Amino acid sequence: MDEHADRHPSRPGDTVISLARVDAGMVPEVGGKAANLGVLLAAGLPVPRGFCITTTAYREVAAAAGVDPSGPPEQARSRLAAVSLPEGDVEAILAAYADLGEDTPVAVRSSATAEDLPEASFAGQLDTYLNVVGPDGLLDAVRRCWASLWTDRAVAYRADHGIDQRSVGIAVVVQEMVDAGVAGVMFTANPLTGRRKETVIDAAPGLGETLVSGAVNPDHFRVDAATGEILQRSLGDKLSESRPAPGGGTRLLHRQDGAGQACLTDEQIRSLARVGTRVEELYGDPQDLEWAIEPGGGITVVQSRPITTLFPLPEPQNHDGGTRAYLCASLLQGLTRPLTPMGLASFTLMSDSYRPTATGGGPAPYSSAQAGMRMFVDVTSLLRTRGGRRGLLRAMKVADARSVDVLAYLAADPRFALTRAPRLASLKSGLRASPPFGLVGDVLRAMANPAAALERVREADREMDRMLVLPEPVTGARRLDFVERVLTKEITPAVMRVLPPAAAGYAWLGLARLLLGRLVQAGELQAVLRGLPHNVTTEMDLELWRTATSIREDPDSVRALTEEEPQLLASRYVEGTLPAVCQGALRGFLAKYGHRAVAEIDLGVPRWGEDPAHIINVLANYLKLADPELAPDRLFQRAAEKADAKVAELAARTARARGGLYGRIVAHGLRRARETAGMREYPKFRLITAFAVLRGQLRQVGEELADAGRITAPGDVFFLDLAEARVALRGADLRGPVAERRQGYHREMRRRRIPRLLLSDGTDVEAAMAAQAQAGPSADGQPGTLTGAPASAGTVTGKARVILDPAGAHLEPGEILVAPSTDPGWTPLFMTAGALVMEMGGPISHGAVVAREYGIPAVVGVPDATVRIRTGDTVTVDGAAGTVVVDRSQASDGGSRGPGGGR
CATH class of the missing domain: 3.30.1490.20 (ATP-grasp fold, A domain)
Incomplete structure (x- = not known):
């Protein structure tokens, strides 16, 4: 005592x-x-x-x-x-x-x-x-x-x-x-890879201050906490140590023989790991400890704190043990930020109601999961069958090129070895991993008659519009019933009905590629997909450009947009006090596209019609574009003309090499591809249209709950799920849970690294790959050649602008946009960008498609691009080769970076 x-x-x-x-x-x-x-x-x-x-x-x-x-x-x-x-x-x-x-x-x-x-x-x-x-x-x-x-x-x-x-x-x-003979730090989970139950120990002779301050290269050990096996020993030079000084304070002593042997014995390493396990079990979460070993051998703990940087584990699933693999669906949608609880709930309802069921009593091919307020898909069953693995890799080649290497790395892990499934079961698994097989007939019909397919889309639109009407007056409970019914039963089939035209366009493109064979060079087929008709995102961006053009003619509107803050202007728009020309032009744009937003797949995110500050900021940027030849509408027109010319060139090349019939087939296929491939953005556009309606219904429920004092503000309803909203309608006070979730949401908003592929033991597979290869960007971010996936051909050299969040971002005409990922809310920035570099994506990811449409070079899937490139760097983007060359010798602003691109 x-x-x-x-x-x-x-x-x-x-x-x-x-x-x-x-x-x-x-x-x-x-x-x-x-x-x-x-x-x-x-x-x-x-x-x-x-x-x-x-x-x-x-x-x-x-x-x-x-x-x-x-x-x-x-x-x-x-x-x-x-x-x-x-x-x-x-x-x-x-x-x-x-x-x-x-x-x-x-x-x-x-x-x-x-x-x-x-x-x-x-x-x-x-x-x-x-x-x-x-x-x-x-x-x-x-x-x-x-x-x-x-x-x-x-x-x-x-x-x-x-x-x-x-x-x-x-x-x-x-x-x-503690007069330590040896001291150091210990993590009870690997802070680099995220793997739980893997203890990481750094140790150095003397007091711990030299190690914590980075003044010494310590010995480094990794231990399997469950078995005590020492997985790694790396000896540092340990050329200095800190010791207590007579009379107080510390003194630094220099050593000559620090690198010769480890400063901990194997038994001490295991004893430390056992202490770490006790501390973790005490707190229930992985811990970061500081420890010391006295000259007599006793271990002392001098500090313990939670490891706050680990990515959260997926919520436990009902599986029969074993390690699970989760692919991040949020990243595949170009979203690095977290989703609100209502946004997560909506995707869970949609995925669970549509997910293919298992056959023959086996496991379902995939299921949804959540971690870090982001959506994940459990792909363990797909990885364990040959057909499922092939289908998954095939999908990732076009959706997110970097995921291919990560999945291939995991395929070598014995925990995900192929099961001896019958050939038929493996084939079924591969089909379930691919786009819905039931659409094949519709896709073939769209290939044969694109005009009829587009008419079917228009009819599907009319059906969806009728489906989204909820006659008033109606109770809050009925609104929630409506939202749940649409999410679980109606929205996914409605979106599927508008998929065939785009799929038909890409099928024709694939057939033409097959016929061309070696006659086509890298990047040439990308040129065919420039300036496509029927792309709703391109049409939106061009409409925004026309809005800016009309505003440019009014001095009062120009003065307001260039001299006042976007958030203030947004408030003035809501009040109706903007200059008349600006007010009217903005109202016209938002009447068509006010249902869109940055991170729009999240039901909880305000739409542009609610808060137009982002659009106002983009309009202000557009007003700076002085060269008429760089106007987006002219760029788009030239891109379409070049695409038509490329179709003719490829057809002629085929005719010369293989005969006129082949040339005519290639020409027909490429023209058909251009007719409908632009519809690739349309299914999501319709999904977001529906989301805007559902958000409006939920917002009215939020107003009812806020008026009753069950939540603080109407927008708090998006920090509940549907079941909780029902409980609140029945009288529950949910202000406390909402406040906690908002705090967690803001904490997750600060998180920069999101695992592409996450294991149930916490391992970030991509980080584990880098740790094993001892590769990745250097600590000081040295420049060089970065590689990714080719997305849009062309070569441009310009100043980089790193932007992590498009809200309030500033991009000068001709600057190279460097971003973690993009969704349609980003694309207004594309219209004045010289080129695009993204950390995420594949050849048909959203950013790649829109970049091709505008004819700007793009490279996607570039690891850590927003870290390795700094605002002001001179970069050369080669969209055909998939390379980005960084030259920091002429950086213009000291290499800053941030949400606004270092403004």
């Missing part, structure tokens, strides 16, 4: 509390670090004795010193560093220190109330002082820990995580100093 624990029990308002009296519920008083240490102590884990100076002491001293949380950080730091502590606090601190022994060396650590929490670790943001000796040294270290709450890096970190600067308090942990 800690004697200090008895003498200093915790009470509200205490300035000093023994760590043995601290528990997980005391974060507001002791901060995240101290709370975690208290939990470890209570569980009997080896933690150094100590005490905590609470946030009460800090707040009293900060108030007396005149610290203003909204003022300059340097002012707060200087005042706290020089402040005099109240006499009562000094007495309490020194009494607690005396209980540890006279002039005992201690470690003094900051413990903020927003630190070491599941949503934000704050690792390295606040200060620690080691080997502090004596009362004066202790009090000075306490002041400096308080001051570290206001370093520029800590303030910026809180701002980035949306943490109110005024809400944060800081406590200080004081613990007996």
